[in-house]
Amino acid sequence: MNFLKLSLKxxxxxxxxxxxxxxLFALGIGLVSLMFNLNKxxxxxxxxxxxxxxxxxxxxxxxLQAILCNMYHIDNPTGNISMEEAIPFLRPANxxxxxxxxxxxxxxxxxxxxxxxxxxxxxxxxxxxxxxxxWEYDFEVTVGSSAARHLNLNVGDEFHGSHGLGGDDMxxxxxxxxxxxxxxxxxxxxxIDNLIITNTASVWMVHHDHDHDHDHHHHDGHHSDTEHSHxxxxxxxxxxxxxxxxxxxxxxHSHxxxxxxxxxxxxxxxxxxNHHDHGHGxxxxxxxxxxxxxxxxxxxxxxxxxxxxxEAITAILVKYRGRNIQTLNLPRQINQNTNxxxxxxxxxxxxxxxxxxxxxxxxxxxxxxxxxxxxxxxFISLFQSLSRRKYELALMRVMGSSxxxxxxxxxxxxxxISIFGYLAGMxxxxxxMLGVAGMVESGYRYQxxxxxxxxxxxxxxxxALVIGFIAAVIPAVFASKTDIAKTLSSK
Amino acid sequence: xxxxxxxxxxTEDLFLNQFPQNDYFYFSIKKGLTTHAxxxxxxxxxxxxxxxxxxxxxxxxxxxxxxxxxxxxxxxCNKGNTHLILGKxxxxxxxxxxxxxxxxxxxxxIVEIAGSDISQLSGAGLxxxxxxxxxxxxxxxxFLEALTVQENxxxxxxxxxxxxxxxKVNQLLDxxxxxxxxxxxxxxxxxxxxxRAAIARAxxxxxxxxxxxxxxxxxxxxxxxxxxxxxxxxxxxxxxALVIVTHDTRLKNxxxxxxxxx
Numbered sequence: 140m141n142f143l144k145l146s147l148k149x150x151x152x153x154x155x156x157x158x159x160x161x162x163l164f165a166l167g168i169g170l171v172s173l174m175f176n177l178n179k180x181x182x183x184x185x186x187x188x189x190x191x192x193x194x195x196x197x198x199x200x201x202x203l204q205a206i207l208c209n210m211y212h213i214d215n216p217t218g219n220i221s222m223e224e225a226i227p228f229l230r231p232a233n234x235x236x237x238x239x240x241x242x243x244x245x246x247x248x249x250x251x252x253x254x255x256x257x258x259x260x261x262x263x264x265x266x267x268x269x270x271x272x273x274w275e276y277d278f279e280v281t282v283g284s285s286a287a288r289h290l291n292l293n294v295g296d297e298f299h300g301s302h303g304l305g306g307d308d309m310x311x312x313x314x315x316x317x318x319x320x321x322x323x324x325x326x327x328x329x330x331i332d333n334l335i336i337t338n339t340a341s342v343w344m345v346h347h348d349h350d351h352d353h354d355h356h357h358h359d360g361h362h363s364d365t366e367h368s369h370x371x372x373x374x375x376x377x378x379x380x381x382x383x384x385x386x387x388x389x390x391x392h393s394h395x396x397x398x399x400x401x402x403x404x405x406x407x408x409x410x411x412x413n414h415h416d417h418g419h420g421x422x423x424x425x426x427x428x429x430x431x432x433x434x435x436x437x438x439x440x441x442x443x444x445x446x447x448x449x450e451a452i453t454a455i456l457v458k459y460r461g462r463n464i465q466t467l468n469l470p471r472q473i474n475q476n477t478n479x480x481x482x483x484x485x486x487x488x489x490x491x492x493x494x495x496x497x498x499x500x501x502x503x504x505x506x507x508x509x510x511x512x513x514x515x516x517x518f519i520s521l522f523q524s525l526s527r528r529k530y531e532l533a534l535m536r537v538m539g540s541s542x543x544x545x546x547x548x549x550x551x552x553x554x555x556i557s558i559f560g561y562l563a564g565m566x567x568x569x570x571x572m573l574g575v576a577g578m579v580e581s582g583y584r585y586q587x588x589x590x591x592x593x594x595x596x597x598x599x600x601x602x603a604l605v606i607g608f609i610a611a612v613i614p615a616v617f618a619s620k621t622d623i624a625k626t627l628s629s630k
Numbered sequence: 631x632x633x634x635x636x637x638x639x640x641t642e643d644l645f646l647n648q649f650p651q652n653d654y655f656y657f658s659i660k661k662g663l664t665t666h667a668x669x670x671x672x673x674x675x676x677x678x679x680x681x682x683x684x685x686x687x688x689x690x691x692x693x694x695x696x697x698x699x700x701x702x703x704x705x706x707c708n709k710g711n712t713h714l715i716l717g718k719x720x721x722x723x724x725x726x727x728x729x730x731x732x733x734x735x736x737x738x739x740i741v742e743i744a745g746s747d748i749s750q751l752s753g754a755g756l757x758x759x760x761x762x763x764x765x766x767x768x769x770x771x772x773f774l775e776a777l778t779v780q781e782n783x784x785x786x787x788x789x790x791x792x793x794x795x796x797x798k799v800n801q802l803l804d805x806x807x808x809x810x811x812x813x814x815x816x817x818x819x820x821x822x823x824x825x826r827a828a829i830a831r832a833x834x835x836x837x838x839x840x841x842x843x844x845x846x847x848x849x850x851x852x853x854x855x856x857x858x859x860x861x862x863x864x865x866x867x868x869x870x871a872l873v874i875v876t877h878d879t880r881l882k883n884x885x886x887x888x889x890x891x892x
Contacts, residue, residue: 141788145774145776145777145785148776148777148781149774149776151776152775152776528775530772531772531773531774531775533772534772534773534774535774535785535789536733536757536760537731537733537760537761537766538761538785538786538789538790538831539757539758539760539761539762539786539789539790539791540757540761540789541753541754541757541758542753542754542757543754544757544789623728623733624725624728624733624734627724627728627733627768627843628724628725628728
């Protein structure tokens with residue numbers, strides 16, 4: 140029966156008092172820990188997805204939105220950029236740009252985004268193939284590890300994408316060939332784990348066909364197109380020569396078409412175009428539909444896209460060759476001289492973090508306040524127990540305990556409460572993180588590990604013990620000063 | 631009893647204590663001896679008297695702030711003997727007990743227990759001494775409520791710096807007839823059982839001095855007799871000096887060694 144055990148038994152003898160102190164303490168510690176963990180997880184997620192990207196070029200709008208959409212895949216696109224404007228930046232010969240990765244968004248499969256891009260995209264995240272191979276031909280996809288796991292996709296599986304970026308299954312693109320899973324990526328810890336990746340052309344094709352069949356459907360941001368190609372299409376009244384509007388594509392694509400199909404298609408196409416403020420590639424879908432394998436070869440390379448002047452993409456992720464005065468000026472030049480917007484991820488993310496930081500800090504401050512109030516509650520609870528237990532304390536002195544013994548006993552009681560509070564607080568913060576993880580998972584497809592134990596949690600144990608000690612010091616001093624004779628002679 | 635200090639006579643002491651009305655019987659033993667033998671008996675007695683002296687209080691005074699100083703008569707008690715301190719409420723009985731237990735520091739005078747003057751001890755040393763050498767039974771039995779009866783006894787051993795002796799705990803509780811209650815919390819025991827458990831706690835370290843503060847005043851005659859019997863029996867078994875402080879006049883006729891406080 141040492142003091143550690145005795146102090147514990149004393150506390151457990153009054154479970155309600157103990158529970159009150161512990162719960163209050165746990166709330167404080169839990170909130171502070173939640174703040175630290177949220178901060179850490181958000182920072183980690185934001186950092187791990189920077190992927191060395193120096194610049195995001197997207198349609199004009201909110202730069203933060205452009206970054207969140209195209210790098211973090213948690214917001215809607217700001218719009219589309221035409222290939223005509225994008226191509227100068229996509230050219231491998233660009234002296235400033237080492238790597239330019241086009242991003243085309245618009246569809247999802249059960250809430251997981253389908254990204255039309257090039258083979259450079261997985262390289263940004265150092266993603267490697269786990270099973271199968273990278274996509275090569277149209278309608279082939281490579282799936283991020285967690286997307287594959289959650290969607291239960293394996294190599295060889297087929298699926299149709301749904302329109303939009305959310306998982307609401309507004310409708311399914313079931314009139315185009317299904318996507319075929321050709322490979323699964325190894326986990327990277329980055330956003331690519333939650334993406335389904337295909338070539339740019341496949342995304343284009345889906346949307347052209349999609350739009351002609353579903354022209355009343357509302358779209359949130361995909362490929363706008365040049366007016367003239369539509370007008371042209373229409374005026375030609377489905378003459379399938381296409382020599383004019385497809386002069387850029389001509390060399391790459393065969394143009395065999397089903398007439399009746401094209402008829403209705405183009406008709407709707409123009410209609411759709413007038414109806415909504417954005418139109419679609421001049422019959423591109425047809426060409427892609429009938430790509431030969433030869434033509435599709437290399438469709439996951441950026442070079443393949445350089446001739447698609449009439450198309451549009453969502454954004455370009457840019458990695459500079461090096462930093463110099465020209466790269467410094469590049470964003471301004473893009474913003475001033477083009478219809479596009481250049482956004483710097485590190486700047487925007489810092490800004491975002493500052494904004495979120497305030498909220499997270501507020502949680503933390505609340506936590507600390509509760510922790511300190513709970514320190515008071517421990518103090519009061521121990522103090523009250525002194526008057527209730529004055530005979531016990533006097534008796535302990537009679538039985539041979541020294542003043543220091545009583546001091547130690549009360550301090551230990553304070554420390555026990557803080558340890559219990561800390562442990563319960565950790566459970567609370569893990570539950571909180573579990574909730575956050577669930578929300579983040581269902582809302583943004585991000586996985587965070589709610590059970591990570593970070594350094595700050597260890598530091599919190601120290602803080603908890605300090606609070607417990609301070610709360611117990613005064614009662615402990617009083618206990619050690621118990622006047623035994625007076626206590627025992629008072630009836 | 632101040633006649634024989636020899637161990638063999640303890641039983642006799644007890645016997646006589648139990649039947650104080652038969653005091654004449656004790657003196658008749660002396661009467662029956664020859665004058666020569668009688669002389670020897672007195673010599674032997676005075677020799678062993680010092681050897682078996684367990685507590686001696688000499689010239690003790692104490693004063694509470696703002697009141698008259700209290701002066702206490704000299705008191706001594708041998709191993710295995712019982713000394714009764716009688717007095718009305720407020721005459722300083724409990725103060726004397728606390729002085730003897732080292733819970734209060736006397737203004738002047740000596741409290742010598744088993745050869746050590748406890749007024750020379752202080753702090754943790756005095757606390758340890760008290761835990762080891764002095765057992766105290768209070769009028770109201772006090773325990774650590776969170777612990778079982780058995781744990782209370784073991785804690786008493788620990789706090790006194792003694793090794794845990796489960797056997798002794800069991801034996802003591804069995805002896806007091808509450809062996810079956812050892813895993814119960816003190817609050818679950820009846821008043822009589824609590825008092826016996828408190829006696830067990832006071833005796834668990836085999837103290838040289840057993841102090842009892844009004845152990846019987848709250849009890850009816852039957853329980854009073856039982857407690858007195860247990861206390862004096864155990865004091866003899868443990869070879870402890872028993873000092874009972876009380877205003878309970880029922881004890882007056884049981885223990886012949888008495889000091890009356892005025």
